[in-house]
Amino acid sequence: MHIKGIEYENVFEDLSQKSPQLLQYNPVHKKIPVLVHKGKPICESLVILEYIDETWKKETTPLLPQDPYEKAMARFWAKFVDDKLLPSVWSVFTEKGYEAKKEAFVPAVQNLEIIEEQLKEKKFFGGESIGYVDLALGWMAYLLDVFEEVIDLKLFDAHKFPLLSGWMKNFCDAPAIKQHLPPRDKLVTRFQLFHEKFQTAN
Structure with missing residues (x-):
């Protein structure tokens, strides 16, 4: 929404x-995010991105080519991020014990390698400005090192993934992103609680 310059109200959900x-607003999946526009709910991250791009076409550079x-x-590639990369990284976070995490680590790194190949020396996945795939992958830019700190396991090696490393910096440094990133210490605290629940669950 910030990239499009659209005013909105952010409602946090417990x-x-x-x-x-x-x-x-989301009786099917019962989860966030949900965009409510003119009283009508739009659910699921990628669907919301496309709706925003279609509804506010003239405001800024399109998110989709x-x-x-x-x-x-x-x-x-946005679907790959949602269906493959995110679940594989989340699996490393949620698995119980070091050995199980190391096993889950393998497909996560393989998926990161696939995404690394798609950047091809570009600043962002769509070129010089943040687009659809960047926003689908945006969580990684500011959450991956939080996950690593919480589970005490290095998942991302900047030397192995130089293009993704540069992309993460470019993404987080973009004004529309940087000024709205949540405080890192709060993210660490929040995900420490999540991790403890996963580790102690039966």
Whole structure:
């Protein structure tokens, strides 16, 4: 929304006790994020990104490419991030014990290698400005080192992933992103609590 220059209200949700409003707006998945525009809810991150891009076409540079093939490829890689990369990284975070985490580490690194190849010396995945794939992958830029600190396991090696390392810095340094990143110490505290729950769950 900031990239498009759109004013909005951010409503935080306690996921341990989901509000009636969240259940009303997203009765199928019962999870965030949900965008409510003109009283109508739009759910799921990638769907929301496309809705924003279509609804506010004239405000700024489009998030998705105009060329049909490039647009299809952007959707493909965003889906790869959602379906493959994120679950594999999350698995490292949630697995119990060092050995289980090390085992989950292998597919996560393989998926990072695949994404690294897609940057091809570009500043962002779509070129010189933040686009659809960058936003789909944005969580990694500011959460990956938080995960590493919490689980005490190095997942990302900047020397092995120089392009992704540069992309992470470019993404977090972009004004529309930087000024709205949550404080790192609060993220660490929050994910420490999550990690403890996963490690002690039956």
